[in-house]
Amino acid sequence: MFLQLLIVLLFIYLGARIGGIGIGFAGGAGVVVLTMFFGVDAGTIPVDVILIIASVITAIAAMQVAGGMDWLVQLAEKFLRKNPKRITFYAPIVTYFMTLLAGTGHTAFSTLPVIAEVAKEQGVRPSRPLSIAVIASQIAITASPISAAVVFFAGLLEPLGVSYLHLLMVCIPTTFLACMIGAFVANFMGCELKDDPVYQDRMAKGLIQLKSTKKTVVTAAAKHSVYIFAAAIVFVVVYATLISGSVGIIQDPHIDRNQAIMAIMLTAAAVIVTICKIDAGKISTAATFRSGMSACICVLGVAWLGDTFVSSHLVEIKSFAGDLLQQYPWMLAVTLFFASMLLYSQGATTTALMPAALAIGVAPLTAVASFAAVSALFVLPTYPTLLAAVEMDDTGSTRIGKLVFNHPFMVPGVVTIASAVALGFLFGGLFL
Template identity: 65%
Template sequence: MLVVELFVVLLAIYLGSRLGSIGIGFAGGLGVLVLTLGLHIKPGAIPFDVIEIIMAVIAAITAMQVAGGMDYLVSLAEKLLRRQPKYVTFLAPLVTYFMTLLAGTGHTAFSTLPVIAEVAKEQGIRPSRPLSIAVVASQVAITASPISAAVVFAAGILEPHGVSYLMLLGICIPTTLAAVLLTAVVTNFLGKELKDDEVYQQRLKNGEVSVRAASTLEIKPGAKLSVLLFLLGIVAVVGYATAISDTVKLIANPVLPCNEAIVVFMLTIATLIAITCKIDTSKVLSASTFKSGMSACVCVMGVAWLGDTFVKAHINDIQSTAGALLQSYHWMVAVVLFFASMLLYSQAATAKALLPATLVLGVSSVTLVASFAAVLALFVLPTYPTLLAAVEMDDTGSTRIGKYVFNHAFLVPGVLTITLSVVFGFVVGNIVL
């Protein structure tokens, strides 16, 4: 029966990956239906705690976007990249990393990818280099963002095991950032030089390659204020989570738990932006960030629910079979998270589905923190939105998906970033924890 149930889970995930985008959430629900009504398994928990955080953060980000804050941030990023265009392979991942770090979602990279592609092309640099590491950086930063659903969930389950919210951030931010920077060095040498690329030369000959002028975004009057308010919201979240943590205990017996606090702070910031920047709130519903965020909510709901249903039904078997193996080979935790996130299509969904089970198996908190970055393997299958956007925005053809599907520009930077993040995580984790 176990084999049949596992087949249902994998089939649902495969179907979701074929449907793409929000479809993986749809298929997750179908998988739960088959497992529960068809195979009589008790349903797992729907990850509403993760979903509510994503919704609240997206609400604040979208309010900032409608107020012009995203355009303002993109204009700053473009100025930085054009000021030092020769170093675009190193600056591009820094831009996408910190935008995701502050926003809690990798979808902020969409707005900077066209700028990265154009700056690289103007300098004769193979665009696949900065684009690939920029996309990977936007994904790994999810595991270091103070307001990402994945980090908040991980911090919540690790707190009783001696890893506070600040400790988790203190380990994940420097280790993932160092991994991104070192990977950027390697990425700068991947692939042929642009002038020697046959695909580029053919496209150039056919007149399919164009060079755009620097963008002239009109910055709205409330743009800077919206960014300031959003940053204040992040400071409030970090400050409150620290104050109520078991380590600091500045606020004893808090009325407002951490998850609910993030939702309250983010919705409050959205309200303040709407009032002070005088935005048309009806435009929030049609904003690109809002659509991406709500799609992510459905994906997390379906896939994480499916994973939780299967894992809880077989937790004893998993513990007896995998417990000793994971205890002997700690790095296997990262491998499990890597392949799971590749299929589950979401860092938050992977964390929700597997981290609790991993703790039950007796894996140490150091191992779990060090392996946390492995949930970013969304780049392996070339179907993730930011990855596809990077391919589409590079008209030189250097950022392409090979005929064998997996031989694409993002695989090497992604795997290397995860490997370095995990290695650095073990080193720093064993010192700090």
């Protein structure tokens, strides 16, 4: 068992070294080794999770091609520029709700340049709003009604008496409040921008410039695409609520929640293409589509590898970890934290570890409260949105230290996740 565990960790490490979609490649290779050389039965492939990611990303990409993402960025910029002095608190609000709406943290790419520019204009250290904005875009995945992590986790919890709606009732307020706590901490991180020697040196060399924000013409089609996508999300939440066991208005539905999400999102994409008159051929070349398909492969490889190992040693794992987690429930959050740090995906971490946690007897309240801990993608400074924030800050305040882990995302990120877990136990006790 321990040798096989080492094999799993080795391939996860190799995937992390390759980076990006390579994590999925390495996961598939690990399955080959465990099944063909160790005689382990192959685990379950999270097909629903992969198909949900694909269908949601298709609708988002259609919205992007129609210009909807540009309109959302303009709205975000207006919001930030109306409250420039409070940029550290308003930036995570923007990235949080964009992720909540889209189900992917990659929407942050479009708003990070605006955040950096507004901070510089106000003399605010850009690392403060940029760091918590990136973290908010990651943790919001665990509150998004259409994210693969939430949908998969909800499916695990429903047989245990926790509905999809109850999960959202806990996750949305706790993660948002945790982001505000993280913003408060980030607001005191680092010296003032004018006192930063790196900033002073770059200013003296003429490397820092205030860029005029490019104005994009927003068409009626762009606005329509956002309205259509938002309506699809509302439809998903309403339908999932109506068929849930706790509400039970629709008995014996002809299509379950996961299938409904896929169908509704594909329908939304079709409506956007038709109403907004966009070229459907451009959807597959959109940046969001490419990143989403990469996420599908990552979840396929890593989650399959994790389930292959866990399902083959569930008895031993339950014997080893069951009593420990019953006595120290917060240990689940710690485990999820370090796992997501390596797996680089909330969906992959959830599908790989949550079934095992619930199978060994972890209470639903503990699992729900610990859910936010699958968002520790900021620990290793190699995640795309984190690197983008570093690159977009020409003041040099958002920099990675020589010790790798001493970067401006670490402290606000740990505080945000710890706060979300603590609040999760509090809110979970009220709603579950």
